[in-house]
Amino acid sequence: MIESKIIQQLLESNSIAIVSHENPDGDCIGSMLALYMALKRKGKDARMFLKNNVPKNLRFLPAAEKIEVVDKIDEKFDILILLDTGELERTGIENIENCYSKLINIDHHVTSEGIGDLFYINSSSAATGEIIYQIVKLMGIDNDKEIATCLYTSIFTDTGGFKYSNTTSITHQIAGDLINTGIDFVYIINKVFDEMSLSKFNLLKDVLQTLELFEGNKIAFLTVTREMLKKNGASRDETENIINFARNIEDVEVAAIFIEEEDKIKVSLRSKYYIDCAQVAKEFGGGGHVRAAGFSSRNASLDAVKENLLKRLKSDLR
Amino acid sequence: MIESKIIQQLLESNSIAIVSHENPDGDCIGSMLALYMALKRKGKDARMFLKNNVPKNLRFLPAAEKIEVVDKIDEKFDILILLDTGELERTGIENIENCYSKLINIDHHVTSEGIGDLFYINSSSAATGEIIYQIVKLMGIDNDKEIATCLYTSIFTDTGGFKYSNTTSITHQIAGDLINTGIDFVYIINKVFDEMSLSKFNLLKDVLQTLELFEGNKIAFLTVTREMLKKNGASRDETENIINFARNIEDVEVAAIFIEEEDKIKVSLRSKYYIDCAQVAKEFGGGGHVRAAGFSSRNASLDAVKENLLKRLKSDLR
Incomplete structure (x- = not known):
């Protein structure tokens, strides 16, 4: 079993570094922290590196302050996880390809082929946290509240709170098991998912005013201007999820949010039942999943971007 | 085991009526439909009665159209469920006390003591749907997609999507089991929970503009005026959950929403960590749970109601 081989390698090594992708999310950070703590419990010399800061809503997680934010790694480790x-470049960290003797890759993305000396890619796992849950259990660590807090965060965020179609009965079984350790999941969900900065609330208030509906309300657009961000002191990542307000409107099949950035317009797409957002985004030079995708547009006005996208989306409506 | 006794009674009887409370929610309707279908599968003559219409977002559920909306029941049934x-009066249906030979009561509310000839009250169940799940299973009905759709709806709504503290590992285990029947839970969640009418979207847009913050953002107020409801063609029940936008703001401990109705002001309260909403609401003549409660105020201006509540909430802040 590949998990056992990975565990054996980890326990036989001395220095271990754990890395993940740029713009880290709940799954990446939750998995990283859980694995880090498990290795520490086993007396291993483990470290964690990321290119970017831990998002504010995840900083309460145990050991989050131990994550080292770096541009480059100059040291050398027995193992890099x-x-x-599935790509070293996605860490955004320089010299990463020279910082290890052995490389282990753990991922759940369907696009991952697996790299390194050992890899465990399970695309039927809803989150990398599900795989780490198994590994931690196989390491003989059970009922650890701190680790469970991180893994619950992983799974909750990557399934959108058990709402996305990647959720399986195994996901629920693991969630139940993690809850049984006595974690304060109400607090976790509130911190990670529900809590909104005042700047985000104010941004939301403004963005909802921009709703445009087309084709009998089947297409919905929202717009975030630079002025809105500035006026409300909101950061770029606070635009996240606002698109769902448009997507969730009755009769809407597909929603887009247009975010004015310095040098480009960022467009996110979400569909409900049949429009292939990945395909649409691809045609505009972007990518993503079937129900959630995006692209960026340079050298075009906001109106032109909207017009082109509207035309394209209309052709897909049923 | 009380479940077996209940099942035996049901299978030995001929005519069965199922009733539940006024202003039906997802748990009440999901449980009712699941039990109804299970009894039908066993060849029983079952019927369902409610005082109010099935809420729009639940009408897609299988057999929802079989629910009879009545003011009074004149017939007589072998068994009323x-x-x-835990109270017959809460059905809001006249003559209900004379419509049965035997009464069976199934509930999960901690305030229920159980009434009738047989009762099964389990306050550790997150939803009545969890109890019905067990009963249906004990009836030998397994892997029934239509029943699973209703039970998943029950459990998802009464736990706020596995987010409330009533969620247990059993809740997750049941959810996983229901998912395994192949139900389209993404569709269910979208229909029951996420989908927003355009009138609700427009109401939300207006209500968010009314945010008032007090005491270093620990107290947040939102207001729904009669004009807002009228202007947007929104119904009273479309104000539901808007309070959470205020509650979820960082630093907010307690949120209130003031809804102007014909003859009174309805106030809902939500707290995050320590304010006892039930106690506060009680002092204003209302009631509810620790983190979610409410009251109504007659013969007082909106400003006066706000001022009184603010004063009371301030005294509870830490």
Whole structure:
């Protein structure tokens, strides 16, 4: 079993570094922290590296302050563990290809082929956290509240709170098991998912005013201007999820949000039942999943981007 | 085991009526439909009665159209099953006390003591749907997609999507089991929970503009005026959950929403970690749970109601 081989390698090594992708999310950070703590419990010399800061809503997680934010790694480790991505370049960290003797890759993305000396890619796992849950259990660590807090965060975020179609009965079984350790999941969900900064609330208030509906309300657009971000002191990542307000409107099949950035317009797409957002985004030079995708547009006005996308989406409506 | 006794009674009887409380929610309707279908599968003559219409977002559920909306029941049934409440009066249906030979009560509310000839009250169940799940299973009905759709709806709504503290590992285990029947839970969640009418979207847009913050953002107020409801063609029940936008703001401990109705002001309260909403609401003549409660105020201006509540909430802040 590949998990056992991975565990054996880890326990036989001395220095271990854990890395994950740029713009880290709940799954990447939750998995990283859980694995880090498990290795520490086994007396291993483990470290964690990321290119970017831990998002504010995840900083309460145990050991989050131990994550080292770096541009480059100059040291050398016995093992480098690459989590939640199948490409070393996606870490955004320089010299990463020279910092290890052995590379282990653990991921759940369907696009991952697996790299390194050992890899465990399970695309039927809803989150990398599900795989780490198994590994931690196989390491003989059970009922650890701190680790469970991180893994619950992984799984909750990557399934959108057990709502996305990647959720399986195994996901629920694991969630139940993690809850049984006595974690304060109400607090976790509130911190990670529900809590909104005042700047985000104010941004939301403004963005909802921009709703445009087309084709009998089947297409919905929202717009975030630079002025809105500035006025409300909101950061770029606070635009996240606002698109769902448009997507969730009755009769809407597909929603788009247009975000004015310095040098480009970023467009996110979400569909409900049949429009292939990945395909649409691809045609505009972007990519993503079937129900959630995106692209960026340079050298075009906001109106032109909207017009082109509207035309394209209309052709897919039923 | 009380479940077996209940099942035996049901299978030995001929005519069965199922009733539940006024202003039906997802748990009440999901449980009712699941039990109804299970009895039908066993060849029983079952019927369902409610005082109010099935909410729009639940009408897609299988057999929902079989629910009879009545003010009074004149017939007589071998068995009346009272679901999701421990009081016959809460059905709001006249003559209900004379319509049965035997009464069976199934509920999960901690306030229920159980009434009738047989009762099964389990307050550790997150939803009445969890109890019905067990009963249906014990009836030998397994892997029934239509029943699973209703039970998943029950459990998802009464746990706020596995987010409330009533969620247990059993809740997750049941959810996983229901998912395994192949139900389209993404569709269910979208229909029951996420989908928003355009009138609700427009109401939300207006209500968010009314945010008032007090005491270093620990207290947040939102207001729904009669004009807002009228202007947007929104119904009273479309104000539901808007309060969470205020509650979820960082630093907010307690949120209130003031809804102007014809003859009174309805106030809902939500707290995050320590304010006892039930206690506060009680002092204003209302009631509810620790983290979610409410009251109504007659013969007082909106400003006066706000001022009084603010004063009271301030005294509880830490």
